[in-house]
Amino acid sequence: MKQGEKGLSVWQLTMLALGTVVGGSFFLGSSVAIRAAGPSVLLSYVIGGILVYFILSALSEMTVANPVAGSFRTYTEQAFGKGAGFTVGWVYWTGLVLAMSSEATAVSILLRSWFPLLPLGLLGSGIIIGVTLLNLLGAERLSKLESGLAAFKLLAIAAFILIAVCIAIGIGARGAGAVGTQVLRSQSWMPGGMAGIAGSMLMVMFTYAGFEVLGLAASEAGNPDVTIPKAIRYTLLLLVGLYIAAMTALFLLLPTAAVSEQISPFVTALSRYGLGWTGTVMNIVLVSAILSTMLASVFGLGRMLRSLAEEGHTPAWMRDRTDIPYRGILISGGAMLAGLGLGMLLPQGVYLFLVSSGGFSLLFSYLIIMASHYRLRKRKGSSLTQRQGLRGYPYTSWIAMVSLLAILASMPLIPGQGGGLAAGVMFVLLFSGIYAVGSLRKARKSGGLRKSPLRLPAMRAQMEASEELEGKKNRE
Template identity: 60%
Template sequence: MEEKHEKGLSAWQLTMMAVGSVIGGSFFLGSAVAIHSAGPSIIISYILGGILVYFILFALSEMTVNNPGVGSFRGFAAEAYGPGAGFITGWVYWTGMVLAMSSEATAISILVKSWFPGVSTTILGSSIIVGVTLINLLGASKLSKLESSLAAVKMITIVAFIVAGVLLILGVIRGVGGNGNIVYGRPAFFTEPFFAEGFRGLAGSMLIIMFAYAGFEIIGLAASEARQPRVTVPKAIHKTVVLLLSLYILSVGVLLFLIPTSDISGNASPMVTALNHFGFGWAGTVLNIVLITAILSTMLAAMFGLGRMIRSLADEGHAPSFLKEKREVPYKGIVFSGAAMLLGLFVGLLFPQIYLFLISAGGFSSLFTYAMIMASHIRFRNTHGKPGDRLRLRGFPYSSLFVLVCLIAAIAFMPFIKGQGTGLIAGIAIVAFYGISYFLMTLYQKNRGNKKDAYKTNKELGFEISKELTAEEPDREKK
């Protein structure tokens, strides 16, 4: 444990881990759905999403650093609302992330198969999951170095797209097509209603946007492993939010200036579509390579959080006892999560319809977790009071209540996004499943405890009777 305090994670390492976890397939591919829902007002959704991320990160980090013994946001939910809330929060988050990451492994396999069609999807997907698991076993410091490299690749790619888009808009460069130069024109910002489907479309897009931001909670989970966390974590939060907001808003803004939303398809990256529109077909291959690194980066960071979540659950007796871990790196939790991802991959290949239903619950799991973080923070601040340093959420209680209301609204508007109505149903089903599981577990433990007490009482009674009998024997002999 000394190594953690002497070295620890720097603000930049924490930032790169968070950016690496956030910028993945949900941004490079999933943003198309959100753009169709909100239209040009998607910019407002990204700004609002960034504000919510900022508040959630400060709330989570405040609780983690000021009460490090709890372990994770699951622990804070348990401390605030009882062990049942902690049990459900932890397992819902873990399940949603495992399903999402196993689907990411499938996505990488499909992309690779486009270049090597003879390779089995099962072998590719399994190899990716095993590789991600093994890399996480190396520890936080080594993982952060790899994450920094992969995150840098993603950031450079997005910045390159922004620069290329601006040059196209200004006419410095022109697209090339079969009939000569392709001239910039018909941008969505100038030809379409700002709110494509009114407030309903804007609110509905928040689900996709928050899923595009999902993974930032890695800062809160890693806060206890940071170097001088009270100084490092606030810096990492500011850098993460500024970086993500800048990259997301600028890239989407440029995209909406380049092409109309009707040209954007959910089957391809909007960036690839925009560049193909101007005749840069080679960009599709480059962006597909970057997409693979982006998904790998997301999986690595997600596994980091999953291993620590399992350790937290096991420490409270809410996971099998063989998963308890005292070492700094939660080896058992990481391997267990990797095995669950493999199982998810196989289920997806064997029963794709059932699997798609479960995967759609990923967005719900993220929103549910973030809502529980904010609800826990409200109770945490009321119990422990206001911290005296910079590492605290400002504007309490209004900031916490604002975020909580926005998250609940995003969940309520899930049915208005195509394909997410089933996600809401699946998410509620997962919460209900773990709620019933907790009830049955506590009932079993209670009955087991009663049996032990009864056994102990009978044993003590038998011992007293035997003492009485042996005490009477000498009297009988005298008679």
């Protein structure tokens, strides 16, 4: 889509980003971060928000300068070469495909409570097929559906905050009176100290993950140099504001000791005050949140595969020649079905080992975004755009990169995430090796052909020189 043409608006882009970000990792996975840090997890969310601001600012600067479908994969290639672009693109695509196949399984388990006779495999397959087909409708139509689902999730968070505040001041809590200050006084603010905050950062970053879809959608945005920065700003403000408000409201109702990693902390908090029906409501919110995340993720997967194909990093038949990347979407959907099948066939431990690479692939991509921005800006010697880019460069770049490396290194400290680091590193080495082998084969095939063209200029120069000398002799 050319700049200035009608495309995705600021609101549509913001809802697409929020649809990807606000998912099961916040509604359910946040319990892990709360158990690690207690109320001080609020500080973790602030730190996470600052990191996301640095990453989004860097991505915005590169996107406005060059709004391409490949987004950070293309910028990595510009900064570090084709091999780096190939590796980052495939690591991101593979990790996200496996993560989304796992999300399909999670939705199936939730739906089975309402449809007990349907097998998990059939439910999961139906969800993946449905999400894939909806993406074939194109960005404009998908964004309308995504806006509705994202709005539903945001309203659910806002409703929880409102109900929690009412209970905290003594409205609606069956005879409990004003409980907010009592709950806060009964618990330590930093039960795990600084180590607890550090240990919670991995899960906090997972709850923010997914915003990179803004870069992947840039080529389909109307007037991207205006809409992309605005959408990024709105996404960041809504995310950080809602997350911190929701967590603050949660700690007014629920002590850290009562949080279970098996149940959504929001359900636990409301059930504690006689609102047990919220379990069913939260299941509906969780289903819509995960479906929304899957819809937006397939959108990004299709565009990433198209970018890889356009650079010759896939077989030629994968290349799309239409505005909607039909082949990229269908191949991504097929890969998610294969991932779902792996979950049914492989031992659970092996499958979880592979699936947990999804978190690594996202954090790895954010690290590469910062490194690519640093390299490109250093090469140019100034901001990549006429507007001000990442504030505090290069210090903010160094802070973000060191922080992301530290969070990646902390993965083994979180139960179940050590395998994600190992699997992620394995995929990086695998795709780096595939590119290296492919490059060597190409070099060998073209080796014999290179000799003639390389010699021709020298031979031509010698002939011209000898002719000129001959001409001089004749004139003399």
